[in-house]
Structure formats: C-alpha cells, structure tokens
Amino acid sequence: MAVSGALLIGFLFLHMIGNLKIYFGASSFDSYAHWLRKIGEPILPYSGFLWIQRVVLLVAIGAHIWAATSLAIAARKARPVAYAHRPKVQGSYAARTMRWGGVIIALFVVYHLLDLTTRHLNPVADTNQAFGAVTADFAPGRWYVTLFYTLAVVMLGFHLRHGVWSAFQTLGWKFPRTVALAVSVLLCAGFLMVPLSVMFGIIK
Amino acid sequence: MKLHLRVWRQASGGVRGEMVAYEVDDVSPDMSFLEMLDVLNERLTLEGEEPIAFDHDCREGICGMCSLVINGTAHGPQKATTTCQLHMRSFNDGDTIDIEPWRARAFPVIKDLVVDRSAFDRIIQAGGFISAPTGSAPDAHATPVPKADADDAFEAATCIGCGACVAACPNGSGMLFTAAKITHLGLLPQGQPERDARVIDMLHAHDEAGFGGCTNTGECTQVCPKGIPLASIARLNRDYRDAVKRA
Numbered sequence: 001m002a003v004s005g006a007l008l009i010g011f012l013f014l015h016m017i018g019n020l021k022i023y024f025g026a027s028s029f030d031s032y033a034h035w036l037r038k039i040g041e042p043i044l045p046y047s048g049f050l051w052i053q054r055v056v057l058l059v060a061i062g063a064h065i066w067a068a069t070s071l072a073i074a075a076r077k078a079r080p081v082a083y084a085h086r087p088k089v090q091g092s093y094a095a096r097t098m099r100w101g102g103v104i105i106a107l108f109v110v111y112h113l114l115d116l117t118t119r120h121l122n123p124v125a126d127t128n129q130a131f132g133a134v135t136a137d138f139a140p141g142r143w144y145v146t147l148f149y150t151l152a153v154v155m156l157g158f159h160l161r162h163g164v165w166s167a168f169q170t171l172g173w174k175f176p177r178t179v180a181l182a183v184s185v186l187l188c189a190g191f192l193m194v195p196l197s198v199m200f201g202i203i204k
Numbered sequence: 205m206k207l208h209l210r211v212w213r214q215a216s217g218g219v220r221g222e223m224v225a226y227e228v229d230d231v232s233p234d235m236s237f238l239e240m241l242d243v244l245n246e247r248l249t250l251e252g253e254e255p256i257a258f259d260h261d262c263r264e265g266i267c268g269m270c271s272l273v274i275n276g277t278a279h280g281p282q283k284a285t286t287t288c289q290l291h292m293r294s295f296n297d298g299d300t301i302d303i304e305p306w307r308a309r310a311f312p313v314i315k316d317l318v319v320d321r322s323a324f325d326r327i328i329q330a331g332g333f334i335s336a337p338t339g340s341a342p343d344a345h346a347t348p349v350p351k352a353d354a355d356d357a358f359e360a361a362t363c364i365g366c367g368a369c370v371a372a373c374p375n376g377s378g379m380l381f382t383a384a385k386i387t388h389l390g391l392l393p394q395g396q397p398e399r400d401a402r403v404i405d406m407l408h409a410h411d412e413a414g415f416g417g418c419t420n421t422g423e424c425t426q427v428c429p430k431g432i433p434l435a436s437i438a439r440l441n442r443d444y445r446d447a448v449k450r451a
C-alpha cells in the first residue's frame with residue numbers, strides 16, 4: 001500500500017508540474033508533450049519511455065488495488081456480525097473514505113485516459129495537439145467536465161491527506177499530519193488551476 | 205430518568221442472537237452504566253427472566269474487564285473512560301440506548317454481552333513478556349532509562365487490554381493493543397533481548413487470531429480508555445522493519 005502509493009504520488013507531482021507548463025503557451029505545452037515521447041531517444045524508440053512509465057504505473061496501481069482489496073477482505077472476515085447501531089466516525093473522515101474514494105479515483109483515471117490520452121471523449125482527436133485538447137476539454141460550454149474533474153481531484157485530496165500520513169506510519173516513521181495536509185492541498189491546487197483557468201478564460 | 209434500552213441477547217456462542225428492548229425507570233444520573241444494568245438485572249431476576257450477562261470486575265477503570273459498545277461507540281460517549289466509569293449523567297431522560305458486545309471474529313460472543321478475549325492472551329504469550337530474571341525490585345537508578353523513553357513506555361503500559369480498540373476498528377484489527385505492548389517492552393532495557401522476536405511473533409499471533417489488518421484509521425485511539433497514541437503503531441512498524449532486516 002505505502003510503497004505503491006509513494007510511486008503514484010511521485011507520478012502525480014511530475015504530472016502536476018507538467019500540466020502547469022500550459023501557462024507558458026500552446027507551443028511550450030505541445031513541445032513538452034512531444035518531448036515526453038522523445039525521452040531516451042535514440043536508445044529507446046519514440047514513446048519508449050512513456051510506455052516504460054505506463055508499465056511501472058500499471059504495476060503500481062495493480063499492487064495498490066491488490067493490497068487494498070486484501071485488506072478489505074480481511075476486514076470483512078474479522079467482523080462477521082455487524083453492529084446494529086452503526087458506529088459513528090470519530091477518527092478522520094478522510095481515513096474512512098479511502099476505499100470508496102479509491103474506487104472513484106480509479107473510475108476517474110479511466111475516464112481521464114479516454115479523454116486526454118486516447119481522445120475518445122475529447123473534442124480534439126489530433127494527439128499532436130495537447131494544448132488544444134485541454135482548452136477544448138474545459139471550455140465553459142463543457143462545464144460538467146470541469147465539475148467532474150474538480151470533484152475527482154478533491155476526492156484525490158482526501159485520499160492523499162490520509163494516505164500520505166498513513167504511508168509514513170506504515171513504514172515506521174512518525175509523521176506530522178499537517179505535512180500530509182499540505183501535500184494534498186498543494187496537489188489539489190496545482191491540478192485544479194488548469195481546468196479552472198481554462199473555464200474562466202485565463203488560458204485561451 | 206427513564207430509559208429505553210436495546211440490548212444484544214444471545215443464549216450462547218453457537219446460537220443466533222438479537223436486540224431485545226427493555227424499559228428502565230428510576231435511573232439516577234449518579235449511577236454508573238453498570239449499576240443501571242444491575243438495576244435492570246435485579247428486576248429481570250425477580251420476574252423470572254434470565255439476567256443480561258456482561259463483563260466487569262474492578263469497576264474502577266483499571267482491570268480492563270468491562271466492555272460494551274454503547275450507541276455504536278466502544279465504552280460509550282465519554283472519552284478516555286471505561287464503561288464502568290461512565291455515569292448515567294452522560295445520558296438524557298427518555299434516551300434510547302443500544303448496547304452491543306465487542307464485534308470481532310477473534311472475540312466470539314460467549315453469552316449476551318460477554319465475549320472471549322483470550323486472543324489477546326495468545327498475542328501476549330507469543331512475546332509480550334521479558335525473560336530477564338527480575339528478582340526483587342532493583343535500586344531506583346541501577347539501570348538508567350532516558351526520561352522520554354520512560355514516559356512513552358509508561359504511557360503504553362497503561363493499556364488494560366480491554367479490547368475497545370478492536371471493537372472500534374473498521375478493520376477489526378488489534379494493532380493498537382499489540383503496539384502498546386511492543387512500545388512498553390521495547391523501550392525499556394529489560395525488553396531488549398527479545399525485541400526482534402517479540403514483534404515478529406506477536407504480529408504473527410495477532411494475524412493468526414483472525415484480527416484484521418491496520419489501515420491507520422485511528423478509530424482505536426478515539427475510544428481507548430487509556431488514550432494509547434497511534435504513534436505506538438508507527439513504532440511497532442519500525443520495530444518490525446528493523447527485526448526483518450536483522451533476521
């Protein structure tokens with residue numbers, strides 16, 4: 001759980017920083033997307049690094065889901081008779097929404113891949129145009145896309161708020177919860193800026 | 205005060221149980237929660253009914269025998285307090301109170317609200333001890349212990365092994381209990397010889413007993429009558445990591 005989660009957070013940070021390049025204009029963002037595919041050339045083929053990274057991410061996601069599922073199954077087994085009076089959440093709300101939150105984030109990632117990677121759900125089919133795809137995606141007329149992205153990212157924020165702290169705890173380090181909160185606020189803000197800027201016309 | 209109770213009744217381990225409603229009149233706010241049940245039990249006995257079985261011993265908050273999940277919360281609404289030290293002034297006239305046993309596969313119901321907590325004994329048997337001959341009490345400063353370690357060890361040693369952590373945990377995990385013992389023994393010089401074997405064996409016994417895995421949800425510390433901190437679980441994980449590395 002902790003190790004695969006750490007890999008995924010590493011990806012999220014790089015992804016967020018990459019997204020922010022959109023503020024430097026269309027050519028800068030598109031050439032960044034092009035560069036992602038050239039990493040490692042000529043030793044690696046075009047898009048070679050991207051595919052290696054995709055395999056690593058898939059393995060990490062698989063491990064993360066596997067660990068979460070076995071913990072959930074163990075939890076079910078450990079309490080065969082449920083309480084008649086549903087226990088109220090006394091610890092952290094974020095901690096108690098990890099399982100459903102994780103499922104929602106996974107569904108979001110599927111949607112997101114169909115949207116901005118394969119472009120099946122995006123108005124811009126040409127995969128050479130990253131800037132065009134993002135700006136068309138979050139155009140004011142498609143406010144519901146922005147809304148969905150916002151909900152998913154906030155859910156991710158909750159997930160990380162508990163997850164970051166919990167990962168340190170699992171690996172045996174005492175870790176301040178405020179730092180975990182800061183990490184998730186930073187990631188949320190970094191991710192949300194782009195769709196909201198497009199929607200409100202700051203990026204055109 | 206007049207109260208409406210709904211209490212888990214189950215004649216024995218193998219049979220089905222159910223929530224049964226009881227009315228209790230004339231409850232004084234100064235009664236403890238268990239005294240309120242005593243009053244009900246006296247009436248049930250006089251009426252020829254089977255009294256409600258529940259665990260208790262010291263009624264001073266120090267032995268760890270009392271249990272009860274009250275309105276969904278282990279040991280009831282008052283923080284850092286065992287059920288025996290909870291008083292009826294924490295409730296209002298006319299309240300409905302649901303009373304259930306600890307719910308965990310590792311803590312099977314014996315009767316009504318009484319569960320078998322010997323799974324904790326098995327965790328202790330696996331490593332919750334030191335083998336150094338202790339003899340009579342040593343001189344106060346014969347073995348120096350850093351103040352911070354002594355404080356943390358004492359804090360962990362206040363665990364009374366009641367099992368509220370398991371009852372409250374959405375995973376049915378006994379990690380806070382196990383971590384309290386690891387912290388208490390692992391921080392003191394006398395606990396060093398078995399330190400590595402202790403954490404490995406106790407965790408193994410914990411999993412064998414059918415407790416779930418810890419996901420750091422923190423519900424356990426919220427209900428712990430002794431306020432054992434979650435940081436003790438980080439310490440257990442660190443001890444485990446180091447023990448595996450050295451093994």
Ligand code: HEM
Nearest residue numbers: 019033050054109112116117130149153156191192194195
């Ligand atoms: C909310 C703002 C976000 C925007 C504007 C955004 C934008 C993009 C874009 C343009 C791509 C395609 C990159 C390319 O193929 O060149 C992409 C890929 C991807 N994004 Fe996002 N993203 C956002 C949030 C997220 C979040 C929150 C996650 C994860 C929880 C995520 C996970 C991914 C993944 C896994 C890929 C595929 C990477 C690959 O092709 O290997 N994204 N994103």
Ligand code: FES
Nearest residue numbers: 263267268270288
């Ligand atoms: S009866 Fe001893 S702690 Fe409650």
